[in-house]
Amino acid sequence: MSNDTDQDKPHLSISAHVVVQLGEELVTDKEQSILELVKNCYDADTTDCDIFIEPEWVVDPIENPDIYFSLFPDRLGKSKEKLLAEKVGKIVIKDDGDGMNNDAVQNSWLRISSSAKRPEKGKEKAATKSGRTPVGDKGLGRLATMKLGKIIRLTTSQKGESERRSLWFSWGDFTEDKDLTEVPVYIEPATKKNDKDEKGSEITIIGLKELKEWEQDSFVSKDLVRDLSKLVSPFLEKKGFFINIHYGGNCYEISHLSDQALNLASCAYHWIWVDGKIQHKGRISENLFFGTGDGTASAEFNRVFRNARNRDKFIERLLSNKKVKQFNLKVDKSPGLFTLDYEDEIGDSIPQSKGYGYAKDPGPFSAQIYDFNLSRRSREALSASGVTSDLIKSTGIQIFRDGFLVRFDEDWLGLSQEQTGGSSYYGLRPGNTIGYFAISNKSNPGLVEKSDREAFVDNDEFRGFLYLARKAKDKEIALREILRREYRGFLKDLSSEQSESSSPADAIKATKESFSKQGVILKEAIQSLEHLGSLDDKKAYESIGGVITSLQNVAKDQEKKNAQIEYIDRHVEGAEEVNLRLLEAAAVGLTARSISHELHQYSRQLKQGIDGIKAVNKSIGNSAINKNILLLVSTLRELTKMVSALDPMLPGSRSIKEKIVLEKFVGDYLSNRSEWVQKKRVNIEFIDETKSGLVIRFSASRLLQILENLLQNSIYWLTVYKKAKLPAPLITVVVSDTGIAWSDNGPGVNKLYENSIFDPFVSDKPNGEGQGLGLHISSVFLKAEKCSIWLDEERNQLGRRYRFNLDMSPAEYKAVQEGML
Known part of the structure; x- marks a missing residue:
């Protein structure tokens, strides 16, 4: 019998450094790291997730000695006089959700790759108290913080507890010479709560990596806010979950394309896969036919849609097309819009198809797709709603699981395969099309994300999802191709003599000239007939009299039309005046923006000057000076209020x-x-x-x-x-x-x-x-x-x-x- 103890027996162990290797490969960037922690806030049933970014935060060797020496181990043993406080920066992610008790902290949060949210095999995830399906289940979110900083601290409590518990550890302690169980975890003294009903958790990342980048205002206020916005569904707020980023005294919200901007899309599609059918609903704007407005496209569009007779004839032709009827295309009550509403029957099982193998039903999902033609006038309208064409081009079609992005190949829907050369505007082009697919853990458990959140596991359910998504896309492209052929055919059939004016003003001018010429012709005809009517032939006179009456009625009607044209002409001039006044208002706003920034500086200088006069007058004691100082202080206070009121009104x-x-x-x-x-x-x-x-x-x-x-x-x-x-x-x-x-x-x-x-x-x-x-x-x-x-x-x-x-x-x-x- 061997006398070896259990410790001496051969056994496997794991180096703590493996966790570092795993964390470095887990996520690709800072935004995804923050998002993993935001997901935990969502799962905790919080309403607001607040992210505080403080690059100026300083660690003091007296107030936080353990953290200080963990960040600067080479300073251990030095005298206190030589220890200086250091700017290291921190990020705090705070929620007012359920919080964690001691058992949850020890057996879930401190256990790598452990998650209480992960369901047993074959079972659905349990919903939270508010009915949310948890989105984090890999237990790896805290490892993502390695991308952000060197130390991670957890502070948490539940409702009814009188104290908040707090602990932290340093990623620097995960070295090759330590087993995972040997990594120190520092327990901080509990802090009393002001209110026992207070609950929630805070994750603090201390010792920010790439600190200089975090110190740049534009990195946070523009880049980070923009990139985080892309990782979160535009409809997450409707679930009562809000993400706020606090930086430099300002609060930034995750922002998305507004309804105003989405309404400018030339086409909008809504797809729902359920019960073996793809339900298609959507709207198509006449602007689809305008395209980019290049070359002859604008003139062709005006020839069809700015001419009431031609427009009606084209719509009649379009809706009578047998192929169009299968899409249930109709003219919407809103001017300039068509609607579509039809179902594509697939069946209970996904058909076997080349490239998709034995695809399976992935479960119900939905999608919303928006296509923009990005013509000059479309870009101007988007700009007025705060959206640039570059934002459209960089957004793409994304997949969100329970409101959070699953990163995937940019052209996973295969739009680039449909793109044609030139200025064609009928296909769904990758640079002009944005949208999202909404899946959920509850409805789509077979769609499994990889640990790095960068793609899906290639299984039968995922192939089924790809097949259905691309099939829905192909149906819309088929309709657009029919529309293209009908439009080109109609243009071909139009009389080549039909001319166009380049602008409303030109159209009015041409119409007025035409009416004027017709008026001259009518008058000459009436005069000639009246002359003939003066002849002796009674019968001729009676016959001519009826013609004269008809011509006189035409002349009167022509005068009315002239009056209407004059009315339209005045309104066109009025519209030009409105545009001019809008530009003037914009110019005033830009001036106000500049002045407000200058006034802030001048206000500070005035205050310094007043303080200097006060100091000098203390020794003089001149009452007249004191009286004027009070007047200046009062005026400056009012000026400061006005400038402070103006500043937040500015763009941005x-x-x-x-x-x-x-x-x-x-x-x-x-x-x-x-x-x-x-x-x-x-x-x-x-x-x-x-x-x-x-x-x-x-x-x-x-x-x-x-x-x-x-x-x-x-x-x-x-x-x-x-x-x-x-x-x-x-x-x-x-x-x-x-x-x-x-x-x-x-x-x-x-x-x-x-x-x-x-x-x-x-x-x-x-x-x-x-x-x-x-x-x-x-x-x-x-x-x-x-x-x-x-x-x-x-x-x-x-x-x-x-x-x-x-x-x-x-x-x-x-x-x-x-x-x-």
């Missing part, structure tokens, strides 16, 4: 949404503007009628601009209008559980403008006093969040409507959480 921060307690926000705004308002000899009455408080999710800068527009409007009419005998000027602002009611005791809205007050450039102010854009901009900002503003029906003593109502309830935070937005 308008679309960032945040939680806002409406009555507090409005109250604070009115308080900040009260000094300026009082100088105008106007009073403000603020009434809070909320019962439980209305919390909305809205862009603070946009809400600020809406309030400022209403305030400026009230102040103008209260201080300028002199004709009516008015009481003391008063603005009344009421905040309720549904929104805001804003009124004043001024003259009210001119009856001429009651129905057009929210249109652009509508104003009752004299020229030079206003542009008529304030209320229009306010209505646009509100509509963007499904909120609204309207003029109340109640009238004042002058018989005018005077109260503006703002319904903010669609932006209520609860509504957003429930997926109503």
Whole structure:
């Protein structure tokens, strides 16, 4: 019998360095590393995932000696006087989810490749308390932090616990000479919670790698926010999950293409695979036929779609095509749109097909695809909605599992195979087409991601998914090819004599010239007939009399048409004027942007100057100087408020949404503007009628601009209008559980403008006093969040409507959480 102890017996062990090798190969970049931690927040049933990036964070050898010497082991043993605090940076990812107890920390979080979310073989994942299907199940997310920094710390607690537990370890301790169990884990003293109901977890990454890159504002505010946005589904917010990035005192939200931008697509398709069928729904814009607008494409488009007779004939031809009928193509009630709605029957099993092997049903999934022609006018419209053509080209068609991107080959759908040369615009081209496929762990357990999240495991279910996705794509391309042939055939059949004008103004000019020539011909014909009618032949006269009457009616009708053309001509000129005023407004905005930055600097210099005068006057004690100092301080304070109010309104921060307690926000705004308002000899009455408080999710800068527009409007009419005998000027602002009611005791809205007050450039102010854009901009900002503003029906003593109502309830935070937005 051997006397060897168990420790002496041959056995396998694992070097701690293997974990480092695994972590380095696990993810490709910083964004994916952060996303793995964001997924854990989602699985914890949190509403908000907050990412705090602090590259300026300093580790102090006195306050954090263990972390300090873990980062700088060569400084152990040196005297305290020689130990200097070092800037190392940190990232904190925080949630208010379920948190972890001691057992979960020890047996799941500290156990590599262990996950309580991983289901038993053959079983579905268990949903979270709020019904979410967990998206992280490999237990490897924390290894991804190696890409970001040197130390990872966990701080967590659950509801009802009085303390938060905290521990950390350093990736630098995972060396080849240690077994995995020998890597030290540092337990920090528990910290008391202010509220026992407080819960959630924080992951802190300390000692950032590539620190200089994190210190660049543009890297975080532009590159990181943009790249993280691509990794998250645009519809994740509808599940009540929001990602906020905090950096340099600013908060950035994950952003996606707005509905306004998506509505500019020439085609939009919605596919659903369920019960053996691919359901196809979509809309096709007439702009599909415009293409890039190059060469003769623009003239051809105008020949068909800017001519009512030709347009009707083409649509009739198109809808009568037998091949088109199978797609159930119809003219939509919205002008310029077609809709399609049909099903492609596949059957209970996926047909065997070359390249797909024994493909299996992957389970239900859906997709939304948007195609842009990226013509000059399309690019201009996209730019106006905050989207560049480069963003379209770089987005592609992506696959999201439960709201999070699965990275895959850029052209996995095979769009490049369909692309033709030249300026063809009928195929779905990879540079012009964006969209997403939505799969889930619950419905598609057979679609298995590789550990590096870079692709899917090549199994029968994945091949089935590829087959169905590409089949749906092929059906749409087949329809587009039919449309192409019908369009080209119709153009060929059109008379070659049919000419085109290059612009609406040219068309009007040509039509007016044509009517003028016809008028001359008609007059000459009438005169000739009247002359013949003067002859003695009675019968000829009677016959000619009927012709003269008909010609006279034609002449009258021609005069009416001339009047209509004149009307259109005036409106074309008016449209040109509107465009000019829009450019002027944009120029003012650019100037304001520049001035605001300059004023910040000048304000600081003025404050320094005032502080210097104060210091000198302390020894002099001149009361006149003190009085003027107080005046300067008051003026500077008001100037600073105005500049601070202007700055967040500038481009770049308008679309960032945040939680806002409406009555507090409005109250604070009115308080900040009260000094300026009082100088105008106007009073403000603020009434809070909320019962439980209305919390909305809205862009603070946009809400600020809406309030400022209403305030400026009230102040103008209260201080300028002199004709009516008015009481003391008063603005009344009421905040309720549904929104805001804003009124004043001024003259009210001119009856001429009651129905057009929210249109652009509508104003009752004299020229030079206003542009008529304030209320229009306010209505646009509100509509963007499904909120609204309207003029109340109640009238004042002058018989005018005077109260503006703002319904903010669609932006209520609860509504957003429930997926109503």
